[in-house]
Amino acid sequence: MLEIYGQAFATVLLPQNLIAMVLGALWGLLAGALPGISTSMGVVLILSFTYTLAPMTAFVLLVGAYLGGITGGGITSILFGIPGEPSSVPTVIEGHALAKQGKAAAMWTYLLCSIFGGLFSVLFMIVATPLIADFALRFGPAEYFALTILGLSVVSGLSGGSMLKGFLSCFFGLFLATIGTDGITGEERFTFGTVTLLGGVNFVVAMVGLLAVSEIMIEAEEPFKEYKGMVEYRGLLEELPRFSLFRKYWLTMIRSPIIGTIVGALPGAGATIAAFLAYGEAARTAKHEPAKFGKGAIEGLMAAECANNASTGGSMTILLSLGIPGSNTTAMLVAAFMIHGMQPGPLLLSQRPDIVYGIFTAMIVINLLLLAITGTAIRLFLQLNRLPYSVFSAAILILCVVGAFGINNSVDDMMLMFAFSLIGYFMRKFGVPVAPCILALVLGDLAELSLRRALLLAGGSPLGLVSSPISAVLLLGALVSIVYPLIKKPKMLASS
Amino acid sequence: MKTKGEVVFFAVCVAFFGFMGAQAVALMGEGRAGEIGSALWPLIALCAALGLSAVLLVQAVRRPAAAAVGGEASEPDARDEARRRRKAVVASTACFFLYLVAISFLGFILATLFFIPAFAFALGERRTKVLVAAPLILTTVMTAVFIKFLTIPFPKGVGVFAAFSRLFY
Numbered sequence: 001m002l003e004i005y006g007q008a009f010a011t012v013l014l015p016q017n018l019i020a021m022v023l024g025a026l027w028g029l030l031a032g033a034l035p036g037i038s039t040s041m042g043v044v045l046i047l048s049f050t051y052t053l054a055p056m057t058a059f060v061l062l063v064g065a066y067l068g069g070i071t072g073g074g075i076t077s078i079l080f081g082i083p084g085e086p087s088s089v090p091t092v093i094e095g096h097a098l099a100k101q102g103k104a105a106a107m108w109t110y111l112l113c114s115i116f117g118g119l120f121s122v123l124f125m126i127v128a129t130p131l132i133a134d135f136a137l138r139f140g141p142a143e144y145f146a147l148t149i150l151g152l153s154v155v156s157g158l159s160g161g162s163m164l165k166g167f168l169s170c171f172f173g174l175f176l177a178t179i180g181t182d183g184i185t186g187e188e189r190f191t192f193g194t195v196t197l198l199g200g201v202n203f204v205v206a207m208v209g210l211l212a213v214s215e216i217m218i219e220a221e222e223p224f225k226e227y228k229g230m231v232e233y234r235g236l237l238e239e240l241p242r243f244s245l246f247r248k249y250w251l252t253m254i255r256s257p258i259i260g261t262i263v264g265a266l267p268g269a270g271a272t273i274a275a276f277l278a279y280g281e282a283a284r285t286a287k288h289e290p291a292k293f294g295k296g297a298i299e300g301l302m303a304a305e306c307a308n309n310a311s312t313g314g315s316m317t318i319l320l321s322l323g324i325p326g327s328n329t330t331a332m333l334v335a336a337f338m339i340h341g342m343q344p345g346p347l348l349l350s351q352r353p354d355i356v357y358g359i360f361t362a363m364i365v366i367n368l369l370l371l372a373i374t375g376t377a378i379r380l381f382l383q384l385n386r387l388p389y390s391v392f393s394a395a396i397l398i399l400c401v402v403g404a405f406g407i408n409n410s411v412d413d414m415m416l417m418f419a420f421s422l423i424g425y426f427m428r429k430f431g432v433p434v435a436p437c438i439l440a441l442v443l444g445d446l447a448e449l450s451l452r453r454a455l456l457l458a459g460g461s462p463l464g465l466v467s468s469p470i471s472a473v474l475l476l477g478a479l480v481s482i483v484y485p486l487i488k489k490p491k492m493l494a495s496s
Numbered sequence: 497m498k499t500k501g502e503v504v505f506f507a508v509c510v511a512f513f514g515f516m517g518a519q520a521v522a523l524m525g526e527g528r529a530g531e532i533g534s535a536l537w538p539l540i541a542l543c544a545a546l547g548l549s550a551v552l553l554v555q556a557v558r559r560p561a562a563a564a565v566g567g568e569a570s571e572p573d574a575r576d577e578a579r580r581r582r583k584a585v586v587a588s589t590a591c592f593f594l595y596l597v598a599i600s601f602l603g604f605i606l607a608t609l610f611f612i613p614a615f616a617f618a619l620g621e622r623r624t625k626v627l628v629a630a631p632l633i634l635t636t637v638m639t640a641v642f643i644k645f646l647t648i649p650f651p652k653g654v655g656v657f658a659a660f661s662r663l664f665y
Contacts (some may be wrong), residue, residue: 049646164548168509171545175516175538182534189534190519213592220588220619221581388623390616391630397592397615398608398638401599406648414596422589430505448537455532 008357012365017060020053021362024061025369028068029377033076039069040329040435041215044207045396047332047339048403055340055355060362062336063316066329067118067366070271070309071374074110078301087271087311090279090304097296109241109298110305111374113253117306118367120257121264121313125320126360128265129349132321136346141453142465146474148447151324152440153478165432173437176201177444184452196412203335205413206441208400209420210427210434211328216393217425245298252282252303260307264314271311271327278307313363319344320356323446328435331442343446502556509549517542587618603653603661604643609635639664 011017024046031042043065050058070087077088078095091110098106139147152170179190180200191197246253256278263274282303283293293300315330323345325331337344342352349356404417424434451465458464466472520542523535595611602610612631621627642648643665652661 164552168545168548168552171541171548174541175513175545178538178541184532185534187523187534189523189538190516217585217589220585223620388616388621388626388630390619390621391612391626391634393619394612394615394630395634395638397595398611398634401596402638402642402648405650406642406646409649411596411600411651414599418593418596421592425585425589426505430502444541451537452532460532 004353004357005361008354008361009365011056011354011358012060012362016054016057017362018365020057020061021064021366021369022373024064025068025366025373026377028065028070029072029075029370029374030068031065032069032072032074038211038215039066039073040327040332041212042069043329043332044204044211045399045403047336048204048208048406050336051339051407055342055352056358058336058340059333059355059359060366062333063359063362064366064369066333067309067312067363068370069329070312071111071114071118071370074114074305074308075107075374075378078106078110087275087308088304089272090275091301091308093294094279094297094300094304097294098298098301101296106298106301107378108375109245110301111371112241112246113256113302113305114309115367115371116253117257117260117309118312118370119364120306121261121310122360122363122367123313124261125313125317125363128317129321129356129360132317133346133349136322137350138470139346140468141450141457142468142471143474145447145450145454145465146471146478147322147324148443148450150474150478150481151443152447153481162431165430166436169427169432169434170436170440173440174444174447176206176437176441178448183445183449196410196416200445201416201441202407202413203332203338203442204407205404205417206420207332207335207438208403209417210424210438212400213397213417213421214424214428214434216397217421218428219393246302248288249299249302251285252278252299253306255281256303256306257310260310261314263307264311265318266314271308271315274311274314275304275308278303316359316363320348320359321346323348325439325442328438331435331439334442338442499556499559502559503553506549506553506556510546510553513542513546513549517546584619588615591615591618599653600651601654602657604650605635605639605661605664606653606657608638 012021027046028039028042031045032039043062046061046065050061053061073088074091074095077091078099095106095110136143136147152174175190177200179197181187181191181198182189188198259278259281260271260274263277264271279300282299283290283297286293286297286299288299289297315325315327318324319330319333323334323343325334334344337348342348342355400417400421401414404413405411407413427434427437454464455462458467466475517539520535520538523538524533591611591614595607595615598607598610601607609631612634613627616627616630643650650665652658652665
C-alpha cells in the first residue's frame with residue numbers, strides 16, 4: 001500500500017502536475033474569491049481546457065479548482081460580507097462580523113480551519129473509498145440503475161425553494177441526455193436532422209451555457225457597479241492567530257470536520273448543510289462566549305470552515321467509489337472522467353488505481369498548496385476585486401466562448417451554448433434551479449442504459465429492478481431522500 | 497409582472513414538453529424484437545416534465561390576482577427599475593449574440609476587440625479609460641493565451657478581416 005502511495009506522490013509531484021495543481025488552486029481561489037463566480041462556474045470554465053491534457057494532469061487541475069473554490073469563498077465572505085457560495089453564509093455571519101470589529105485573526109483562522117478540514121476529509125477518503133468501491137463491485141445493471149436514481153434523488157437537496165421546480169429541471173436534464181444517437185438501438189432521437197446533435201448534447205457546452213453565461217445575464221440585471229469595493233488587510237504577522245485559540249476550541253476542531261465529511265458523503269447534502277450543521281452544533285454547545293454567536297464568534301467561524309472544506313473529501317469519496325456526484329461541482333468532475341474515457345465508480349479503482357490514488361494524494365498536496373498560496377496572495381486577491389466589473393464579466397463570457405468552441409472547434413457549439421444560456425437565464429429567472437438539470441444530464445445516460453439492460457435481463461419485468469437486496473435498498477434510500485424533505489419541510493414551516 | 501412572465505414560461509414548458517413527447521411517441525415500436533425501445537426513457541422524462549410544467553402553470557395562473565393587489569410592480573418607480581433591468585439584460589445578451597455571430601465574419605481578435613467595450617457599455621460602464629484600455633489589454637491577453645499558447649484554431653473571418661487575422665494566426 002505504501003508503494004502505491006509512493007508512486008502516486010511521485011506522479012502527482014511531476015512538474016506538469018504540480019503546475020496544474022498550482023494553476024487549478026489559483027484559479028479556484030480566484031473564482032471563489034471574486035463575487036459573481038462560483039466554484040462550479042470556476043470548474044466548468046476550465047473543464048473544456050482539459051481535453052488535450054493527460055488524464056492525471058486534467059484531474060489535478062480540476063480538483064485544485066474545486067478545493068480552491070471552496071476555500072476562496074471565505075475570502076469575500078469575511079472581507080466583504082458576500083457569500084460566494086451558500087455554504088459560506090455562516091462564515092459571513094461570524095467572519096465578516098469579526099473583520100468589521102477589526103479582529104485580526106479572522107482571516108487566518110478561516111484559512112487554517114479550512115485546510116485542517118480539507119486534510120481531515122482526505123484521510124477519511126483514503127480509508128473509505130476502497131472499502132465502498134469493493135462492496136460496489138457486486139453491482140449489476142439493476143444496482144447501477146438504483147444507484148443513479150439515488151444520485152438523482154439529490155435533486156431534493158439542490159432544489160432550493162421548490163421541489164416541483166427542482167424535479168422539472170431534473171426531468172429536463174434527463175430528456176437532454178437522450179438527445180442524439182441511442183446507445184443500444186442506434187436510432188436518432190430528437191436530432192431533427194441536425195448533425196451537431198447526433199453525438200448528443202455536450203456536457204461542457206450545456207454546463208457553460210446553463211451555469212456560467214446565464215449567471216452573467218442574471219448579474220446584468222443588478223444596478224451598475226464600478227468595483228466590488230476594498231477592505232484593509234494588515235499582513236501575515238498581525239493576522240496570524242495563536243495556537244492557544246485552537247487548543248481552546250479543540251472539540252469544535254474535531255467535531256466539525258467529522259460532521260462535514262459525513263454530510264459531504266450524503267448525496268445532495270453537500271457543503272452548505274455541512275457548514276450549517278457544524279455551525280449550529282458549535283452554537284448549541286458553546287461554552288466560551290455563546291452570546292457572541294451571530295455577532296462575531298470565532299468558534300462559529302472555525303466550525304463552519306472546518307465542515308465546509310471537509311465536505312469535499314466526503315463528496316469525492318462517494319464520487320470515486322460509487323460514481324455519484326453529490327453536487328453540480330462534482331457532477332462536472334463526472335463529466336471530466338467521461339471526457340477522458342473513464343466512468344467514476346467501483347470499477348475505476350481496479351481499472352485505473354493510478355488515477356484514484358493520484359487524486360487522493362493530489363488532494364493532500366493541493367490543501368497544503370492552498371495554505372501557502374492563500375496566505376501569501378490574500379492581498380492580491382483583494383486587488384483583483386478592484387477590476388471593473390463590466391469588463392470582468394465580458395472576460396468571463398469570452399472564456400465561455402473559448403470553452404464551448406474549444407471542444408470540437410465548432411461554431412455550432414457556441415450557438416448551442418448561447419441557446420443553453422437563454423434557457424438557464426429563464427430557468428433562474430423563474431426560480432427553476434439549474435443544478436438538477438446538470439446533474440441529470442450527466443447521470444441520465446447511465447441511468448437509461450442501466451435500466452434497459454436490467455429490464456432486458458429480467459425479461460422486461462420491472463420486478464427485476466428490485467430483485468436484489470442492494471438495488472432494493474438503494475431505491476428505498478432514493479425514495480426516502482425524496483420524500484423526507486417533503487415531510488420535514490411543512491414541519492419546519494409550522495415550527496417557525 | 498413576474499407572475500405574467502411565469503405563466504408564459506410554464507406555458508412554453510408545457511408546449512415544449514408536449515411537442516417533444518409527441519416526437520418520443522413516434523419513436524415507439526422501432527426497436528428490435530425483445531428489446532426495450534429507445535422511446536421508453538425519454539417518454540418517462542417528458543411525461544413527468546409535462547405533468548410538472550402543467551402543475552406549475554396552474555399554480556402560476558392562480559397567483560396573479562394576489563400579486564397585483566399588493567405587488568410592488570404597480571408602483572411607477574418599480575416599473576422603471578424593472579424596465580431598466582430588462583433593457584440591460586436585452587442589450588448585453590444582444591451584444592453577446594452578435595459577438596458569437598461576428599466571430600465567423602470578423603475573426604476572433606476583431607470580434608473580441610469590439611465586443612468588450614460594447615458589452616461593458618450595455619452593462620452601464622461609461623468611463624472612457626475603461627472602455628478604451630480594457631479591450632486592448634484583454635484582447636491581447638486572450639490572443640496570447642488561447643491563440644498563441646494553446647493554439648485554438650478560432651475562425652479567422654472573411655475577406656479583409658481574414659487577412660487581418662492571418663497577421664496573428
